[in-house]
Amino acid sequence: MTETLLGAVPSRAAAISSLSVYRAVWRWHFYAGLLALPFLIILAVTGAAYLYKDEIDNFVYRDLKHVEVQLAERAAPSALIDAALAAYPGTAVKYLPPADPEASAEITVKTGRDKVSVFVDPYTGRVLGDIPDKGSVMWVVRQLHSLAWFGPVANGIIEIVGGWTILLVGTGIFLWWPRKREGGAEGGVVTVRGTRRQRVFWRDLHAVTGIFVGAFIVFLAVTGMPWSVFWGSYVNQWANSSNYGYPSGVRTDVPMSDEHLAHMSATSWSLEQARMPESIPVGGGSIGLDSAVAIFDRLGMAPGYAVSLPGGPTGVYSASAYPDELSLQRVVHLDQYTGKPLIDMSYADYGPFGKALEWGVNVHMGQEFGLANQILMLLVCMAIVLLSVSAGIMWWKRRPGRSLGVPPLPSDRSVLRGVLAILMIGGVLFPLVGVSLVVMAILDYLLVAGRQRLRTV
Template identity: 25%
Template sequence: MTIEEAERTRQPGPATGWAALRPMLLRLHFYAGVLVGPFLLVAALTGLLYVFTPQLEQHFYAHELHVPASSQSQPLAEQVRVATSALPAEELEAVRPAPSPTDTTQVIFEDPENRASYFRTVFVDPHTAEVRGVLETYGSGQALPLRTFFDQLHRNLNLGDPGRVYSELAASWLWVVVLGGLVLWVTRRRSRIAAMFKPQVRGSRRRRVLSWHGSVGLWIALGLLFLSATGLTWSTYAGANIGELRSALAWETPSVSTDLPRPAAGDVGMDRVLAAADAHGLSGPVEITPPGDGSAYRVQEIGRSWPTQQDAVAVHPGSGEITASLPFADQPLVAKLSRWGIDAHMGLLFGWVNQLVLVVMAVALICMIVWGYRMWWLRRPTRGFGKSPERGAWRRVPNRILVPIGIAALGIAYALPVFGVSLLIFLVVDSALGAISRRRAAA
């Protein structure tokens, strides 16, 4: 009798509670792992390549980023004038004054092709006002071309917006796979609780592989759930829904008001604006955004390591006075959590410690995916033993459990559209395979 015939003729008795739910969860975990595993593997590998790009950036672009220290310095206005002369046809976006005597000033211009989040940046020696280079930069972190390449590789495989579906698919399913595997591993029968945390080095090959897969997953589960949640905030479809929810609940990240009651007469210039912000307590690297019609300068701290420095002030262009301020400490908790979550996901929050943790999680996730496929290979039907979890296990789940699960799944599918569409595809494919197997068995 074949496996499919056995499934067709099996007459399962009534089951309740966890005994009914476990086979369904096992099948979901199995198929999600097999089918989404390649996307998770690519995300882990590309994320691993990205982790140390900030250090590589400092090395490969040392000429543009760094200068010899000197006691002499040129006015910030002169540095901006020289940078503007280098790109006379482009509009000034912002200025990042040199934060130390060995750093350059970054004068940021709008991207000539109007690509979102892309800029052209002129790097100026603050001591001589010499242009050290002009490079394309990306995002609020001013990523240079090397880091931008690996950032986009991780985000969308350098395929643009269509490629972002891959990363959203991985982030949408990662938390499902992790939670499902966590429940299955914790509820597994064992003689000692400690066995959950310690991989086995003895026993059959499959038992050893399962032990490593489960115990390592238990150790890194919290970190993977964090990466899934923060990754979804950047995604195309789920990210839009998350943004709408934050807006509806007034959880958006606030910005300092630069509105003025009347247009300013004259302009005190960036040097006085920077001095006013410094006198107000802003320190470290800052970014100065020039005023528009009827608005003030905005000066924003851009330090993203711990403790986070993200205070902002508005400076009147006519008088150089502070017109508004927004300390990071006064921002809503959700806005702070969002800032910290993004920075931790990028490896910026705690410096090299943050980067090391990301490396460990990426390597562990890669190993877990490989172990998962290895378990399937050891159980493949052609070896004469084992099989994938039984088809149709959901029919044994009582309605009082199945109905709430279905309602929750619909809600999650609405909030995470890529998850919903891929889940529907999985169900259709699984049903089609079941129908084919039954037809063959009947023939």
């Protein structure tokens, strides 16, 4: 009898310790959800739409982007620019050749302080219309997805949300992990119990959905981090290893300007810090856009590439192609006087880190594996919305009246601090996340202290 009682003491102590850890993790899981879920809904909805950016843009702007195929040869690029400038006086800064026989040409024209994208029929030279530069429907969706629409501070929130999302998945896996319930039953592992009126139904639906898509959610969070305002910029500089941004051995011995490729046109993350080369003025004039486009075509640039025009006497013709197939990513800079390629760089020239990251981004955007990639990412986005909704319903069914419904404190408070210490590992990797963790810990302490004072009174 005595041995039985002595054996029950450690067993009871272990159970109390296990419950304390569970409550501590649950508490931080709640805080992570409180902070991240509202933003995750926005990211999931806008991300799902952006997966089909080409299809949506081509439908919305079909009168501008599509033309009838004709037997006549296409007009010269310079003639198409002249037609655009006749309708929209200003300075042409970019030219996008038609990507296929049914596509129009697109010319970006700077008119005073603003820029406008002008679409021209490449067979007839007829101006089809315009949209504001970076003002298309999908560009707005992209800005909303990154929260850049609301300024740099809001863009920094993306970094915090990304870090908290990783913590949310990690703590969620711990809470999901199969363990004996009351009466020896196990639930919410791969099956959903109860009915929609019961909290257990939403708890199981939340847990089972999360365990199946958790790895994909972490993948999206990590691959979205490179464009964050703090972590992304520093990692970008570290990955490039120099101010030029080009991988070692790629930059040729040519004069470099202070202008960066990211300021000229849309580019890959790996090349945002890349500085532009300079043309060397010699006798004679520029080769002209027609010759530059002919050179780019002869070099085998992938269809759909864009050409940035020289911005002055030392400017260059720069062609950039970022198709769905990573191996076809390429940037070529031509001397505007000789037509000589100053820099010719493709995906194969990126370093190992750059290649891995660009691959991750391509999958993130649903491009790497075609339609299957789009469908998979769409399902993940739908699952994120479902997780957010089920979390809200669970909270609503559980919360006490007139209370935030924070999960109960563990009986051993040191466990709560221990869990926070583990979470701070993520805070070291992502500094803004670390700062937010400290702030949340202080608020949690003040919440607990406030309740204790009320009880004392």
